[in-house]
Amino acid sequence: MDLRFHEYPTREALAEGLATGLAAVLATAIDARGAATLAVSGGSTPRLLFERLSQADIEWDRVCVLLVDERWVDEDSDRSNARLVRNGLLVGRAAKARFEPFFIPGRTAAEAAPDLSDRFAVIARPLDAAILGMGNDGHTASFFPGSEQLGAALAPSDGASVVAVEAPGAGEPRVTLTLPLLLSAHFLALHIEGEDKRETLGLALADGPLEEMPVRAVLRQESRDDLQIFWAR
Numbered sequence: 001m002d003l004r005f006h007e008y009p010t011r012e013a014l015a016e017g018l019a020t021g022l023a024a025v026l027a028t029a030i031d032a033r034g035a036a037t038l039a040v041s042g043g044s045t046p047r048l049l050f051e052r053l054s055q056a057d058i059e060w061d062r063v064c065v066l067l068v069d070e071r072w073v074d075e076d077s078d079r080s081n082a083r084l085v086r087n088g089l090l091v092g093r094a095a096k097a098r099f100e101p102f103f104i105p106g107r108t109a110a111e112a113a114p115d116l117s118d119r120f121a122v123i124a125r126p127l128d129a130a131i132l133g134m135g136n137d138g139h140t141a142s143f144f145p146g147s148e149q150l151g152a153a154l155a156p157s158d159g160a161s162v163v164a165v166e167a168p169g170a171g172e173p174r175v176t177l178t179l180p181l182l183l184s185a186h187f188l189a190l191h192i193e194g195e196d197k198r199e200t201l202g203l204a205l206a207d208g209p210l211e212e213m214p215v216r217a218v219l220r221q222e223s224r225d226d227l228q229i230f231w232a233r
């Protein structure tokens with residue numbers, strides 16, 4: 001598999017390099033279609049990337065930003081991925097971007113998922129860029145080991161673009177974009193940092209059940225041997 005592995009000397013250099021690449025992808029989409037769609041991960045890894053990307057000199061008012069997954073918590077929670085995006089990415093030049101959060105107050109993830117699926121099928125097609133993260137349990141987006149909904153998230157029989165997910169290691173209930181939608185992204189990257197994540201990546205690239213490390217669903221896609229992996233110590 002021809003995975004493209006980009007190693008940077010520092011996390012700052014990685015953020016600069018990936019932000020520059022993403023800005024070019026978004027600018028190209030804007031030139032071609034007049035609009036661009038960017039799906040980003042939450043968690044802790046993207047903070048520096050968001051800081052750099054928010055300064056990119058592109059037509060942000062033509063960019064739609066969404067998350068690849070969300071923890072089903074209110075935006076005033078530290079666990080909210082939407083909060084991270086609003087505070088970290090949608091500032092400076094990028095404040096003009098349109099953000100499409102998942103969380104709907106007063107509804108559970110399971111209740112909201114069908115409506116979100118319909119809505120994001122329109123919003124997210126096409127995805128110009130999708131940046132995935134990875135947990136040391138081998139999850140990516142909200143594709144978690146031990147989740148009853150993993151099959152539906154990886155191969156939705158009804159063509160869903162968003163599914164609700166629960167898993168022992170997930171903390172709270174979540175929603176996630178489904179794998180087919182993520183794989184449709186023109187530019188698809190996995191952004192990981194630290195020796196621990198590199199070790200986890202090594203395990204994920206080795207033989208073993210996909211269900212134990214769902215990130216394998218992305219790494220083993222022959223149709224996406226252009227997956228770009230960004231890593232810094």
Ligand SMILES: O=C1O[C@H](COP(=O)(O)O)[C@@H](O)[C@H](O)[C@H]1O
Nearest residue numbers: 041042043044045069133134135
């Ligand atoms: O829960 C999540 O975790 C992963 C990895 O997060 P990190 O803190 O290890 O960077 C993230 O990619 C995902 O979007 C998030 O919901």
